[in-house]
Amino acid sequence: MNMKKLIMLGAGLALLPMAGFAQEAEVAPTFDEIGPYIMTTLLFLVGGFLVFWMAAGFTMLEAGLVRSKNVTTQLTKNIALFSIAGIMYWLVGFNLMYPGDFNGYVGGFFNITVLEAVGLGADEASLDYASVASDFFFQLMFVAATASIVSGALAERIKLWPFLAFVVVLTGFMYPISGSWQWGGGWLSEMGFSDFAGSTVVHSVGGWAALAGAIVLGPRLGKYKDGRVNPMPGSNLALATLGTFILWLGWFGFNGGSQLAAGTVGDITDVGRIFANTNMAASAGAVTALILTQILYKKVDLTMVLNGALAGLVAITAEPLYPTLFGALWIGAVGGVIVVFAVPLLDKLKIDDVVGAIPVHLFAGIWGTIAVVFYNDGTSLMTQLTGIVAYGVFTFFVSLVVWYIFKMTMGIRVSQESEVTGLDLSELGMEAYPEFSKG
DSSP, rough: OOHHHHHHHHHHHHHHHHHHHHHHHHHOOOOOHHHHHHHHHHHHHHHHHHHHHHHHHHHHHHHHHSGGGHHHHHHHHHHHHHHHHHHHHHIIIIHHHHHHSSSSSSSOOOOOOOOTTOOOOOSSSSSSSHHHHHHHHHHHHHHHHHHHHHHHHHHTBOOOHHHHHHHHHHIIIIHHHHHHHHSSSOHHHHHOOOOOSSIIIIIIIIHHHHHHHHHOOOOOTTTTTTEEEEEOOOOOOHHHHHHHHHHHHHHHHHHHHHGOOSHHHHHHHHHHHHHHHHHHHHHHHHHHHHHHHHHSSSSHHHHHHHHHHHHHHHHHHTTTTOHHHHHHHHHHHHHHHHHHHHHHHHHHOOOSSSHHHIIIIIHHHHHHHHHHGGGGOOHHHHHHHHHHHHHHHHHHHHHHHHHHHHHHOOOOOOOOOHHHOIIIIIIIIIOOOOSSHHH
């Protein structure tokens, strides 16, 4: 065999493994095929744990804005409600909210969520979206946030167990049913109603449930007396401020994850745009409340500034993608205005909202849902108002009935003696700050 043939034979043998690899590459999926699935799943996981962190934000905000004798109760309520939401959304909520083909109003009950098999292969996965596990995890965080809104508004006078019973109804049934109308492909979605990340679907639902509860429950002892509003300062404004910053951080996952896709250049660029607009709206809401309280009260009110930031966040949540940065600024600024004027309005109506949840989540949520029409050409004011009214009527009246049933059966309010003593000792037998005086 001459040298030329030897060289050709050696080259052929060397190329055999590469030929094998080439055959493997032909059958293995390309990144173009699996990339969108991987990236969207990752978006849900990252967004989900950011929204999970909002549970800590709500907890710290509430712990700081209630009096020291009620702090442990708020901490208990928040970890309990999140845990209950996790179980109820698995047992009922997720498949009730996303039932697939249904009549547009109510899906099937008790369709327990089942995750993918361990070690799922690309040939077995639904590559057109994301993993069921990541989707379930992400959506769960939203229902927990809805329940947290109710917790703060009704603080300092509601019994623990009736509140948690309401959480079961809210997270397992009420929120998923109404959520399916928009995000599950229901009748509002078909009508053209638009709520990108939940100004109405999440925040106003929590606000309506809180409003119904506050009306049935009544104000705290001594809050409204002899025609005056008696301030009841919170125990720790440092905690309240920390809670606000945590919520602000979590909101990037709340709004950014709601893009629901990260598999293309356009999708991931849009997520960045959503982040920027979300931050701008929060900043504008805080600065607006800062300036307004200085003008109106001659002194800045930190609690109003904190709620101004949150109201800006709620307002931009219905449409954080299409506005310009200036658009996000003025939408958030209006949210800040709403808070400053809505808090004293509720006091005039003798509706006691301990943390300002109703102005922030309900009123600013309504505003944000209306503001969608300024930047999203695919919506109309009438359709947006229809969605707002539908969610308001359903959530408020169902909540009113549930709260009233609980009031008549198990009782929802602690005794006067327990309220004066504080719920920490009367309900739980432990204090958050045992070294310090009560009150």
